[in-house]
Amino acid sequence: MGQGDHNNQSVRVFVAVPIPKPIAEELEHWRNANRDKLPFRKWTHPQDYHITLQFLGETSLHKLEAICTSLREIKANPFTLSINGGGFFGQAKSPRVLWSAVSGDIRSLRSLHLSVIQATSGLGFIPEERPYNPHITLARKATDSDSTIVEVMSSAPAGLAWEVDHFTLMRTHMNVSPMYEIVETFTLM
Template identity: 25%
Template sequence: MRTFIAIELPIQLKEKLSQLQEGLKASNGDVKWVEPKNIHLTLKFLGELELEKIKKVEALLEEIAKTHTSYSTTLSEVGTFPRSGLPRVIWVGVSKGESETKKIAEDIEAKAAKIGINKEKRLFSSHITIGRVRSGKNSTKLLQELARLKSFPRDARMEFTVTKITLFKSTLTPQGPIYEIVKEAHLTSI
């Protein structure tokens, strides 16, 4: 089963991010946009896991959730990977709550390694992928639109409370991925 651990976003926030995507679509860049229903903040991609390993991941999620409290986080900027040149990934960044998100991701990384799951080669970067650039078509227009949207207007900043971490199953289909919740682990209440 193909799996990952993520922070699921509230529906209202997914709708706002969908509106942001719509604004960027005007550039006619060659971008594969993440379906609004699938937008999330990935904490760790696990890959293909057998049922026995999934049970261990479920247990470690419960363990981690008990050691972290729910917290408020704010999405505040649009960016790309790489940061210069033709982008490959378009993302929305986290400002408030970034350190809490990073601590949870680091705990997941450390505990997952103890049960035989490979460590990430890259450092964790708290972001929400909203699109993947497929080619340089209309890249100048896309980059101009991204520069215009670099920071959200103050009243458009998006805030939500992180209350749980979720293990998802990802099924790849020709129409795009289908995500299903396998396990939710609720963080300790504030």
């Protein structure tokens, strides 16, 4: 493959805080216990659980190194988050996304989000206009449901904490599960 071919290829990428395995396992256990009560068609693989910091979208392979270089410059201290129940986007009758809420040091999480946006803005990436709403997506694409989703969500796991000591650049592989691959990890210190 020639250099020109490499520059024209693109990948779908985003920056995220990955969810550690013990937290992901707890969310998976809850999901499996309640899956038949929830009207979703597409469930997130537990290895794909994350908190998005910035979605970058289709990006040339050539630009990946520049993104990594910019993200390596971010200076932030580790901080603590925890899962804190859950909810959904959309109406209870037809929810679009099922999610786990996060709590803890949200100020540091928002600061990291802003640092990522600043680091990528010089490369032409534009932040979303909607307010940052950190969460862990558990499922998408609901069928019509009854109102039991609110009741089921009241039992979502809460209170499990972890230290966020790194974030990642992730690549999406469509139509496979798990679908996210770590491109690079960036340590907080």
